[in-house]
Amino acid sequence: MIVLDSIVKYFHRGSVNEVFALNNLSLTIGEGEFVSVIGSNGAGKSTLLNCIAGGFFPDSGTVSINGLDVTRWPEYKRAGLIARVFQDPLLGTCPSATIEQNMALAIRRGRRRGLAPGVRHADRERFRRELAQLGLGLEDRLLDKVGLLSGGQRQALTMLMATMVRPEVLLLDEHIAALDPKTAGQILLLTRDIVAGQRLTTLMITHNMKHAIAFGDRLIMLHQGRIIFDVAGDDKKNLTVADLLARFYQTQGEELALDSLLLG
């Protein structure tokens, strides 16, 4: 369960580049809820995820996860609760480490690291088993460097690494946007299976309105750092892309005409 209470965040405050990124934003996400997040460029979607992950501290407001006030926790400390998959497939893995070394780093997410061997023999069986579920043949390539993999393979591996230790919160920041349509579809299905299988509390940013409607139990739309639309349950199931676009115009008027082109 995530509770954001009256979050305010400016970037470059007081300079000509000042950006009012999050405008008194409050949001409560229940345990096991899968929320898709949409909005135009600069609406504050990534800022919202980054705020939960601890990439920055808000100017005011509080962030709590499972009842813990984590507002002042640095990013590395929150990692015990949160797993992330980024838009850039290169960000989630270490290119010069092998697949097994990357997975070994991930199974110790948020735990103390000592002088025990980084990759333990007993872990390899588990890595193989988990990789086999991806159906990409990576289970036979434990000793290959991750830098040799394609973007899609790396993103699938990142997805797996994020959830090998069950996170309290899973943050997906446009994690399929940089992939070709076929691979993107596969990763999206993988995401759905993992999230449903582990009943993970999940936020997924997407630019694709069809995906936003088809995936998740709840949909929120951001604009100028605020939530302008929040729908769940049957209301969400019956949504269409046209409804969403209409919603855009209705709330924000004609200034968004250009965005519909971007988002359609």
Added chain:
Amino acid sequence: MTFYAALGAIEQGCVYGIMVIGVYLTFRILDFPDLTVDGSLPLGAAISAVAITHGINPFLSLFLALAGGFLAGMATAVLNTKFKILHLLASILTMIALYSINIRIMAGPNVALLGSATVFDAVTAFGVQAHFAGLIIFGSFAVLVVALVVWFLGTEIGQAILATGDNPQMITSQGVNTHTIIILGVGISNALVALSGALVAQNQGAADVGMGIGTIVAGLASVIIGETVFGARTIARAFIAALLGSIVYRLAIALALGLEIGGFKFNPSDLNLITAVLVVIALITPNLKRRLIER
């Protein structure tokens, strides 16, 4: 080049090889170009020499040198991580400060160790000749250091160090405080450099505040030569290559200094020029090779 000159070069290659391992750790593994080494090498020498003249066991003095070097590296890394000073500048600041600190430690610009006990006594006691004693001690230390560093980088913490240099965002989201890791890594690197300085001082019979000048250049030259000649495909191979690179570098220097063409001879003061040329050759060789193959 005479047999003794070659032997001496290999010996120097081994002892400075320990410094090169330290430089490899920051420069390549952590992606943290660190000039602290120009100050931490004489720091190790100063600590060890002063400790020995105060009657401390020469082996124990090496541990003091390690600790001193670690603190020097920590200072640079804290300036960089906690106070956001550019790594190069942070390391220059520590290096400059160490110049004064080293003179304070030695209560002067140098300390002589003539007649004092050194780690070489442990070997010469068995009747081994002095020039072999250096090779045996330096060779064993260098091999031990490479083995320890390679083992350490395979541990959970070591893997976090590798990941910090490779992808800081990734390892942060795996719950690792990259600041702590950088402080630890730069500390270990400078501890090794100080150890190298301590051994050099015990071998030369003196510590001198000026002995660190050009350490980083020699370190980088050795790293680059090692990578070019021996490759760096795995961590173990990369560190062995760095050590061998150091030996090749010292041999090349000895060869150049011994060179006589007609009436022309290199002076020891030409060393910096020779080093620069060696590094340039090592840097452009892979490029040239590729171009020649393409043709």
